[in-house]
Amino acid sequence: MTDKFVAAIDQGTTSSRCIIFNQDGAVVAIDQREHRQIFPRPGWVEHDATEIWSKVQAVVAGALAKAGLRAGQLSALGITNQRETTVLWDRATGKPVHNAIVWQDTRTSALCEQLGGADGQDRFRDVTGLPLASYFSGPKAAWLLDDVPELRARAERGEIAFGTIDSWLIWNLTGGTDGGVHVTDVTNASRTMLMNLETLQWDRSILSAMHVPEAILPEIRSSAEVYGTAVGQLAGVPVASALGDQQAALFGQACYDTGTAKNTYGTGSFLLLNTGTRPVPSKSGLITTVGYRIGDEQPVYCLEGSIAITGALVQWFRDQLGIIRNTAEIETLAASVDDNGGAYIVPAFSGLYAPYWRSDARGVITGLTRYVTKGHLARAVLEATSWQTREVVDAMYQDSGVHITALKVDGGMTANQLLMQHQADVLGVPVIRPKVSETTCLGAAYAAGLATGVWSGLDELKAHWQRDVEWTPRMDAQAREREYGNWRKAVERSFGWHEETGS
Secondary structure (H helix, E strand, C coil): CCCCCEEEEEEECCCCHHHEECCCCCCEEEEEECCECCCCCCCCCCCCCCHHHHHHHHHHHHHHHHCCHHHHEEEEEEEEEEEEEEEEECCCCCEEECCEECCCCCCCHHHHHHHHHHHHHHHHHHHHCCCCCCCCCHHHHHHHHHCCHHHHHHHHHCCCCEEHHHHHHHHCCCCCCCCCCCCHHHHHHHCCCCCCCCCCCHHHHHEEEEHHCHHHEEEEECEEEEEEECCCHCCCCCEEEEEEHHHHHHHHHHCCCCCCEEEEEEECCEEEEEECCCCCCCCCCCCCEEECCCCCCCCCCEEEEEEEEHHHHHHHHHHCCCCCCCCCHHHHHCCCCCCCCCEEEEECEEEEEECCCCCCCCCEEEEECCCHHHHHHHHHHHHHHHHHHHHHHHHHHHHCCCCCCEEEEEHHHHHCHHHHHHHHHCCCCCEEEECCCHHHHHHHHHHHHHHHHCCCHHHHHHHCCCCEECCHHHHHEEEEEEEHHHHHHHHHHCCCCCCCCCC
């Protein structure tokens, strides 16, 4: 039997990647390139969507060259992407009308507060599963429509297209101005705050409230179906899946059963718990979101805890403070001391996400004494990720009643043994990393392969998953709860630092 190959594009927050997989779900080739981070003002984060498309084309060519494959040898192409990042472009020219506004960007905080009115953050939660927060795409689109001169009038005439990054890439891959397909999938649509979780369609009452014209929106499709056929360097390849990056990681981790959970450690961290075919409303500061939908099958829903800053805190420690030269050094430095010396770092650089949703929070370092060294601070940087994850796991139990018995993990930070051991310690359950660590791309590839017959179904995909490393808890319960109490005190100190002026 001739092996079949599936490619996945992972358009992340800091880089573009293309990975090619074989039928066993093994990596054949990877190519990756970073793209610019643009910071026009404090709290504002942008990307150049044209640069992103250029980088995507480059990594596709690079991955094919490394694999020694021609485009015609690919059975399918899948896409996974940074989710809430928002781009508007001109349908006639194909050019973005503004830089993409990144999911981390906080410029819409005042708009969200205004939209909330007397109902506050919960105004649209029953319909969308989301709190009103600057994180999500709908308010970003509304802000752009009002900020860019003449844009709203052009949008209402149907001249402008809106999309999260998946839509932008699919449109360009399938022809752009020459017949490009304007679609999104249910996972990305569920992050806009514009989609009804029950109907899986755009909600016209919310569109009206946010003044977002329906004419700019893509068609909502499932996560695994053929949207169109690629042109250009991938001519003839079916574009057959789209999944937001965290949902793709859930899919790649084979979390297909109700009660299974994964955490991805990247720029931020995102813990998803499969709750089955009915959405579970959150009362504990979590997001109710679509996990995936395969073709015409019922959608699978998740509870999600979104943490804004985890890996980005290590980057800050490296780039802004200059205490380490590369990210790998932080483990050695943190291991030079036995504990955090009483220091805690709360990385609320642009507010706190789950379970607090406090846009007024800002980063703090607490518990400092002259005893604290850079080693203690390095340890506090890593521990901030573990403690934020613990808060999300607690909230998931409060909402679902499900005790997580193990946590599947993926992402770059899982290479840090000290961090993963601390994560197991503070959760009190095993932490398990799979053999194929590229679970985000793998999930997109799996979904594309399901849509095109490369794989027969979820049972076949489940059989591919293999354990690589497991960390088991070592910390005693008393120490765990004492340190958790200190962390919660530190978080409280981060509240109330930023007053939104609306500028």
